[in-house]
Every structure is written in C-alpha cells, then in structure tokens.
Amino acid sequence: MLLRSHLAAAQRRFNRTSSPSASSAFHESADMDLQPTDDQLALIEMVTGFASDRFPIDIVRSFGEPNGFDRDRWKELAALGTFGLALPETEGGVGLDFIDAVLVHEALGKALLPGPLLAATLSAGLVDGVLDGSVLPAIVDIPHDGPIIVEHFRSSDVLLMVDDDGVRVAPSDIAEGIDVVRSTDPTSPISILETVPAGELIGGPELAVAWRQRGSLLASAQLSGNSIGSTELAVAYAKEREQFGRPIGSFQGLKHLLADSWIRSEVARSSVWAAGVMVDEPDVGSVTRAVAGARLTSSRAATENAKTCLQVHGGMGFTWEVDAHLFLKRAWVLETVFGTCDEAAEDVANLYAGL
Numbered sequence: 001m002l003l004r005s006h007l008a009a010a011q012r013r014f015n016r017t018s019s020p021s022a023s024s025a026f027h028e029s030a031d032m033d034l035q036p037t038d039d040q041l042a043l044i045e046m047v048t049g050f051a052s053d054r055f056p057i058d059i060v061r062s063f064g065e066p067n068g069f070d071r072d073r074w075k076e077l078a079a080l081g082t083f084g085l086a087l088p089e090t091e092g093g094v095g096l097d098f099i100d101a102v103l104v105h106e107a108l109g110k111a112l113l114p115g116p117l118l119a120a121t122l123s124a125g126l127v128d129g130v131l132d133g134s135v136l137p138a139i140v141d142i143p144h145d146g147p148i149i150v151e152h153f154r155s156s157d158v159l160l161m162v163d164d165d166g167v168r169v170a171p172s173d174i175a176e177g178i179d180v181v182r183s184t185d186p187t188s189p190i191s192i193l194e195t196v197p198a199g200e201l202i203g204g205p206e207l208a209v210a211w212r213q214r215g216s217l218l219a220s221a222q223l224s225g226n227s228i229g230s231t232e233l234a235v236a237y238a239k240e241r242e243q244f245g246r247p248i249g250s251f252q253g254l255k256h257l258l259a260d261s262w263i264r265s266e267v268a269r270s271s272v273w274a275a276g277v278m279v280d281e282p283d284v285g286s287v288t289r290a291v292a293g294a295r296l297t298s299s300r301a302a303t304e305n306a307k308t309c310l311q312v313h314g315g316m317g318f319t320w321e322v323d324a325h326l327f328l329k330r331a332w333v334l335e336t337v338f339g340t341c342d343e344a345a346e347d348v349a350n351l352y353a354g355l
Contacts, residue, residue, distance in 0.1 A: 044106075092125065102275075105225070109330075112323075120137055123137050129157075138150050138160065150177065156172045157171070163208065167211060258312070289351045300341075310325065
C-alpha cells in the first residue's frame with residue numbers, strides 16, 4: 001500500500017539520523033529539541049489522514065452495533081504497521097521507538113478510532129496474526145475483585161489475560177461472558193466474563209508489569225488525543241453558530257472556556273510525550289512517575305474538555321446525533337484502562353514520599 005511505503009520511507013530516514021552518538025547527545029546537550037521530528041510529524045499526518053478517510057464518524061459509530069466490527073478496515077489499519085511500530089524489524093515490526101507509538105495512539109484517540117488498539121499493540125509479535133490484523137485480540141487486566149470486563153470480546157479471536165503472575169492467552173470461544181446491553185462507550189461493546197480460561201502463559205511477571213505500564217501510557221496518549229479532538233469540535237461549532245448576529249465564539253465567556261481546554265490539552269500532551277521519551281530513555285527520570293503523571297493530566301484534559309464541548313454546543317450537545325458525547329464516553333472508559341486516576345495519584349504521591 002502507498003501508506004505502508006510512506007511509513008517505510010520515514011523509517012529509513014529515521015534510521016539514517018539515529019545512532020548511539022545521537023542517543024548520547026540527547027543526554028549531553030543543554031539545548032535539547034523535544035518537538036516531534038519531521039518524520040514523526042509525517043507519521044502523525046499519515047495516520048490522521050488514514051483515520052479521516054477510512055474511519056469517518058459514521059463508521060466509528062457502527063463498530064458498536066451487533067456484528068458491526070469491520071475486519072477489513074482493521075486489516076487496513078494493521079497494514080500501515082500501526083501495531084508493530086515499536087517492534088524490532090527482526091520480529092516483523094517497523095523498528096521505531098515507543099514514543100512513535102505514543103504519537104500514533106494520540107492521533108487515533110483524536111479520531112475516536114475504535115477497536116482493541118491497546119491489545120493489538122501490546123501483543124503484536126507475541127501472538128501470531130495480530131500484527132497483520134488477521135487475528136483480533138481482546139485484553140483484560142484481571143482485577144483483584146469485582147467484575148471482569150472485556151471490550152470487543154464477541155468480535156475477538158484470542159483473549160489476553162494480565163495478572164500479577166504474568167500474561168496468558170486463550171481462544172476467546174472457550175471463555176464465557178455476558179454482553180452488556182448498553183456500554184458506557186457506544187462504539188465499544190463490552191462483556192462481563194463469567195469464566196476465565198487457564199490459557200497459555202506467554203510471559204511472566206516482568207511482561208505483566210511492562211504491559212500494564214505501556215498500556216497505561218498508550219491509553220493516556222489516546223486520552224490526550226481525545227482532549228484535542230473535542231476541543232477542535234467545540235471551536236469549529238463556536239465559529240459557525242451565531243447568536244445576536246455574531247459567532248458565539250466571539251463571546252468572552254466561551255473564549256475563556258475554550259482557552260482553558262486548549263491549555264489542558266497542551267499540558268496533557270507534554271506530559272504524555274515526556275513519558276513516552278522516558279520509556280525509550282529510562283535514565284532520564286522515573287518512568288513510573290511519568291506514566292502516572294501522564295494518566296492524571298490526560299484524564300482530566302479529556303473529561304473536562306469533552307464537558308466543555310457539550311456546554312459549547314448547548315442543548316444540541318446532549319443529543320445522540322451530535323458527536324460531542326462520544327468524546328466524553330470514550331474518555332470515561334479510557335481513564336480506567338490499566339489503572340485509575342486514583343491509583344496514578346497514589347503512585348505519584350508514594351514516589352515523592354520515597355515509599
């Protein structure tokens with residue numbers, strides 16, 4: 001595909017400019033440029049364009065309908081190399097850094113792109129067929145108590161189960177679950193598992209820790225993108241909706257609301273990007289603290305900005321036809337994935353306290 005070739009070209013340019021000496025310069029230079037490179041910007045633009053073309057909002061909404069999961073479009077997404085961005089070339093991946101996967105997930109979050117994005121990104125290279133989209137994974141972080149909730153369970157081929165002992169995989173059809181009639185996010189059907197199969201162990205406690213940490217950061221990247229998407233939707237409406245003979249965006253009260261949304265998005269984006277860099281360069285600082293901080297800032301940005309988007313739209317914002325509610329509902333789901341905001345706050349507090 002043309003898009004795949006575009007990504008491969010970006011990868012070759014990245015490889016020519018990447019070296020051990022460049023990595024050392026990152027630590028030694030006092031004037032580090034932490035903005036995305038031209039190749040990263042091209043990657044973001046490519047994924048954004050693909051999402052707009054192949055996953056318009058009517059398609060996004062259809063994923064929540066019975067038998068609405070479009071496997072052909074999912075395979076197109078996989079063909080871009082989306083799930084193997086940070087996977088070594090020797091394992092079939094693209095061979096970029098984890099920060100590049102973070103940037104892509106932010107773009108996907110902005111587009112509200114549905115499906116088991118985290119499960120596919122984490123398991124690519126470990127579960128056959130996930131990388132090319134022919135096998136659809138569902139993932140569950142087994143809680144210590146309470147219901148075991150899985151997204152896209154009915155559409156999935158394999159079930160990935162994460163607990164303190166490691167990561168296991170089993171065919172989805174040997175697990176039993178009850179479908180929730182109305183899920184919080186209408187684009188993401190959920191089920192409650194009644195039985196959890198033993199499955200095959202594909203990684204020990206170290207893999208479980210890595211998946212939880214990276215899965216949390218990728219969810220935060222989607223939250224960051226979500227906050228940007230809802231802000232752009234609100235700004236567009238404020239420019240076109242007129243009241244008293246002028247666009248409502250010219251009113252000072254709305255200007256303040258939208259400015260606050262923009263600030264929250266920028267803070268979240270900076271936090272998420274910094275955490276992504278630290279995953280690749282762990283000597284820079286505490287990865288645990290960075291990932292927890294990213295969850296706190298991105299969750300607040302996504303939920304508050306979506307609420308502002310609803311408010312800017314007025315009464316229309318609460319209707320099913322307007323897309324504003326989709327951002328808020330997706331944010332509510334994402335902020336609980338691989339850890340809650342309360343748990344992230346606890347992690348940050350404990351690290352600062354030296355516990």
